[in-house]
Amino acid sequence: MRTEPINRISKKGLRVWRIYGVFQTLIALLLGIGAGVINFFTGEYIWLYIVDVVIVLIIAYLLIYLFPKVRWTRWRYEVREQEIELQHGLFVVKRTLVPMVRVQHVDTEQGPILRKYDLASITISTAATNHTIPALITAEADELRGRISVLARVAEDDV
């Protein structure tokens, strides 16, 4: 049995995902209201309103509470001398190995919401693939970017 990668992403990342969840739920809410209005003018089934409300509530529970929580607990990463290992996924758990030799460049990125929480995401690019670690404390992300870049340069290239 392979051991899980050690590091988790920042706990604040969970809060950011909840905020994304709120936005997505708002869209669902608008659609739900739309469906309710249509029902008001066309049908006279009372139970359709209840279905409508229940669906929106379920979506809110999943997108704001459950999914971010599962995703956050699942997210692990580890940067070792020779390789980077990532683990993530909601229903499908993915574990990815990226050898340092293959790393071509590393980017950090920070959107408005991430910046508010002093977070940044870090993207590792190989010649063919991109891998993103979503929410790290900015200072930590910068440090990690530097470290990966140094390790990638040291690693012997044989392509």
Next chain:
Amino acid sequence: MSKEKYKLHPISAVINFVKVLKEMIIPLIVVIAVNGFGGSGGSGDWSSYITYGIYGIMLIFLLVSGIIKWKRFRYWFEEEELRIEYGLFVKKKRYIPFERIQSLNYTEGIFHRPFGLVKVKVETAGGGATKEADAELTAITKAAAEQIKLEMLQAKNKFTEPLDDSAEVQQVVKVERQSIFKMSPKDLFVLASTSGGVGVFFSGLAVFVSQFSNVIPYEAIYEEIVVFIRFGALIVALVVFVVLLIAWIVSVVLTFINYYEFMIIVEDEEIIITRGLLEKKKITIPLSRIQGVRVVENPLRQLMGYATVIVDSAGGSLAEKDEKIRLLPLIKKTKITPILQEIFPELQFDPILTKIPKRSRKFFYRLDYIWMIPVAGAVSYFFYPFGLFSLLLFPLSYGLGVWQQKTAGYYLNERQLVIQYRLFSKVMVWMEKRRIQSMTERATIFQKKANVSSIITTIKSGVTGVSTTIPHIEKTDAEMILNWYEPHRKISIEIEQPLD
């Protein structure tokens, strides 16, 4: 070192013109058709003259710009660089160091051949992001093309560092220059008649039709179809058959033209492919750029014992769709191994595969039920009793799943991974460990319960990557493959590497 500036052959003005015209032809037809149908009301004749006038001016503009492009284009050799100068309004210059040039590809189109000219495409390793080839010399004489190659070789020899002894190796290899593979007319015919070109043609037709969808009077057609159907199913079937036959013949002819006199030569650590009847193409692929080799057998060809060999090559430009190069477009399966072994001596071409465990079988077809149950249910309900035929989907999907499970497998040795899988066609992929860009183990909740997982490997192909999956293998095997791939766990291999 000559600093004389060279021009392209004047015919390139015509080629430029035709090239732009070719790109514009479909939108142009659509525009004309729509105007022709829609504008022919009471708006008078003068407006249609204006539109034709605009087309005329456009054509003249294209022709003139083709000529100017040719007039402006210069290339020369200076300081170990290929330098070109071009541009319609803005003068641009591009300097390409010879040592950075990966390959020179030659094409002889119908305009080139009467004059003994070639089109030369220059490719470098880095220039993948831009949408065009790094440099393209539209038409030059063969002698001039040879000169570019000579200049490049001279420059490269100067640059070879003492560390790199590949130059000596190259000299030894240079002796062998016989063709490794030539396609016989019979194979060419089998290729043409079994190619997926039929599908391509139909999708092309669909695109074409969709361009006109605004113009087509659907209701009128619908009425006619109803009458038509009354004529009897026989006529409908006949029409379908004739359309299919024509599509098939077109695809046979196209394949024949494209793959005529297909030949491979291996020389100087490069694979050189030549093919084509009207447009003679010569593609050069450095062996060092090849990332993976795959043998593809579609079921029809599998039945006849034929297969296609494709290689994935790194680099190239986005515009080019040749990154998946058909190395052997069609060949008897029994003849593949010796040819590939000669080109890629390090690879193991008859691996003994580890098969997929039987308890994984359900994962191959179960996911399809998610969409099949509602679809079959709805169809059976609304089109009862004939809708019940949709239930046949289930045994079919099960059968395909079992077939996929039986086909799939993998083989692993110190340096390479071989994966065999089937979606519909059977595919076997060879990749060296050092070519794999990243590897992912993937497990759904159900897979986790059954203690199986899939492995996804990505290699570079063209400017992006291509992923291959080993489906639903034992969890322990998946972890074994991850360990194999993980650099620090295989210290023995790192000791071996300096030897070669």
